[in-house]
Each structure stands twice: as C-alpha cells, then as structure tokens.
Amino acid sequence: MKIIPIILPTPFYIGPVNVYLIKDDPITLIDTGPKTKETVDVLRAGLRNAGISISDIRRIVLTHAHEDHCGLARALRDEAKEARVFVHGWETGHRAGRLEYEEHRQLLLRAGVPSDEVEAMRKLYNNFRQYADALDDEQCTELLDGAELEFESGVLQIIHTPGHTPGSCSFVRHADRTVIAGDCVLKRITPNPILSADPIDPSRRFKSLAEYLVSLARVRSLAPTLVLGGHGEPVRDFEELFTRYLRSMRERQAQILRLLPDNGGTAWEVSRALFPDTDDVHRFLAVSESVAHLDYLNMENKLALEISDEREIYRKAD
Ligand SMILES: [Zn+2]
Numbered sequence: 001m002k003i004i005p006i007i008l009p010t011p012f013y014i015g016p017v018n019v020y021l022i023k024d025d026p027i028t029l030i031d032t033g034p035k036t037k038e039t040v041d042v043l044r045a046g047l048r049n050a051g052i053s054i055s056d057i058r059r060i061v062l063t064h065a066h067e068d069h070c071g072l073a074r075a076l077r078d079e080a081k082e083a084r085v086f087v088h089g090w091e092t093g094h095r096a097g098r099l100e101y102e103e104h105r106q107l108l109l110r111a112g113v114p115s116d117e118v119e120a121m122r123k124l125y126n127n128f129r130q131y132a133d134a135l136d137d138e139q140c141t142e143l144l145d146g147a148e149l150e151f152e153s154g155v156l157q158i159i160h161t162p163g164h165t166p167g168s169c170s171f172v173r174h175a176d177r178t179v180i181a182g183d184c185v186l187k188r189i190t191p192n193p194i195l196s197a198d199p200i201d202p203s204r205r206f207k208s209l210a211e212y213l214v215s216l217a218r219v220r221s222l223a224p225t226l227v228l229g230g231h232g233e234p235v236r237d238f239e240e241l242f243t244r245y246l247r248s249m250r251e252r253q254a255q256i257l258r259l260l261p262d263n264g265g266t267a268w269e270v271s272r273a274l275f276p277d278t279d280d281v282h283r284f285l286a287v288s289e290s291v292a293h294l295d296y297l298n299m300e301n302k303l304a305l306e307i308s309d310e311r312e313i314y315r316k317a318d
Pocket residue numbers: 064066164183
C-alpha cells in the first residue's frame with residue numbers, strides 16, 4: 001500500500017498543502033487541495049507521475065473541510081464518476097459553502113468582536129468560498145472513528161482527531177505506524193484550534209483546545225514512526241513535537257494570564273493584545289486562538305467567565 005505525497009499550491013498564507021495518493025485498490029486520494037486552476041494542473045501532473053489519472057480515483061477522503069483540503073472534492077468526484085467522498089459527520093459546520101453563518105456570527109459577537117470586524121470577517125469568508133465547492137450530505141459517506149478504509153494490500157484505520165476542526169480525522173497504518181494527520185500535526189507551526197460551533201449543540205462553542213489535547217495524546221498513543229501532515233515536511237520525531245506543542249501552549253496561557261487586565265477582558269481584547277499588528281484573516285485566527293486558550297483556562301478554573309452585555313468576560317479567578 002503505497003502512500004504518495006503530492007504537494008499542491010494554494011492561494012492561502014499557509015502556503016502549499018500536502019495531499020496523499022494511496023496507490024492501491026481502490027485508488028484513494030486523501031485531501032484534494034483548493035479549487036484553483038493551478039492546483040488542478042499540479043494535481044494532474046502529480047497523479048500522472050504516479051501513473052494515475054483523476055478518472056481512476058475511487059475514494060476521496062477528507063481529513064477536514066477547510067478550503068485548502070477539500071476545495072476540489074466535488075470537481076474530482078464529478079470527473080472520476082465512480083468516486084465517493086468521505087468526511088466525518090462533525091465537519092458539517094465547516095463543509096464548504098455550508099458554514100452556518102448566523103451561528104458563527106453569534107460566537108464572534110459573544111467573544112467581544114465588534115460588529116464591524118464581524119462584518120469584515122464575513123466578507124473575507126465569502127471570498128474564501130470561491131476556493132471550494134459545497135458538498136451535500138447525500139454526496140458524502142461518513143468517516144467513523146475506529147472504522148477501517150480497506151485496500152487490497154492493507155488498511156488505514158480512521159482516528160477521529162478533533163481540535164483544529166470538530167470533524168478532523170487522521171488515518172493510521174498500524175503495520176509501520178504511519179499516520180496521515182491533516183492539520184492535526186504540523187511540523188513548523190502549532191495548529192490553531194479554529195473557533196467552531198459545537199456540532200451537537202450549535203448554540204454552544206466547541207471546546208477546541210481541550211479536544212485537541214486529547215487528540216494529540218491519542219496520536220501519541222499510536223507511537224507513530226512517521227506523521228504526514230497537511231502542510232510542510234513529515235514528522236519523524238513525534239515525541240519532540242508533542243513536547244514542543246505542550247510547552248508553547250503553556251507559554252501562551254501564561255502570557256494570556258499576564259495580559260488580562262484585573263477587571264477582566266473579552267477574547268477579542270486578549271487577541272488584540274496578543275497580536276496587535278494582525279490584519280484580516282489573522283484577526284479571525286487570533287481571536288480563535290484566544291478563545292481556545294481562555295476556554296481552557298476557564299475549564300482549569302484559572303479564569304472565571306461572566307456574561308455582560310451579551311459578551312463573555314474572562315476574569316482571573318480568586
Ligand atoms: Zn485546516
């Protein structure tokens with residue numbers, strides 16, 4: 001069961017995305033890249049080098065439904081007439097074109113984001129939508145935690161690894177403990193748990209950082225020898241990366257506790273203090289990261305959370 005990485009260009013700040021061709025029966029593509037002409041061309045060339053064409057693909061499996069990973073799923077499925085798309089059921093809120101905007105808006109307002117900033121984020125999001133075609137539920141088969149994707153010469157086990165998004169999944173080949181991890185594990189950057197509605201109760205916020213830490217521990221328990229992420233180089237020393245992630249999270253939390261004024265503050269205020277120079281998309285990522293850490297500090301009883309004027313104010317616990 002051969003896993004062939006193909007590196008595709010994206011128009012996003014993060015840079016190129018890694019997708020993985022499993023050259024075995026049935027021919028499977030894990031992630032697709034965004035919907036741009038350049039990406040399709042590079043993908044076609046990459047597949048051709050492996051002796052495959054798009055029409056040979058039978059399964060399109062998505063680690064998660066961000067545009068850089070899922071954008072071409074529908075177009076590829078349409079071209080490879082017999083292909084099926086697989087994605088985790090909790091990925092609905094993120095599935096391209098289906099973001100429940102009103103729920104998201106409420107999450108941002110509650111986090112203290114001013115309404116003109118929310119509007120700017122909405123415009124930005126609408127601009128992103130061009131990079132992905134929407135997928136309907138009927139067009140997708142659900143990835144189930146613990147189930148297996150079978151191939152002629154082996155299996156990949158599906159591991160639900162929420163955090164970056166609620167429905168993020170990783171895939172493990174136990175024979176040599178290789179893990180395909182999407183944006184759950186990235187070599188050079190700490191993955192950002194993105195602000196999301198809870199997939200079970202959309203009026204609540206998904207506890208992204210707490211979930212993410214469990215997912216990381218789960219990947220660690222697989223004792224991986226090789227982790228293939230969604231961006232950047234493969235990770236061979238997962239322990240080192242795990243320790244580094246935890247250290248940077250602890251540092252960020254200590255920084256937030258230092259920054260938070262005695263009379264408390266919103267996630268938006270914390271994000272502006274943490275990243276004063278950010279613009280457009282990075283303001284959203286900054287507020288995402290701040291909410292994730294503040295929620296986690298609240299869960300650990302280091303911060304109290306009160307609602308004032310429909311905004312959430314975090315205060316240092318006595
Ligand atoms: Zn992502």
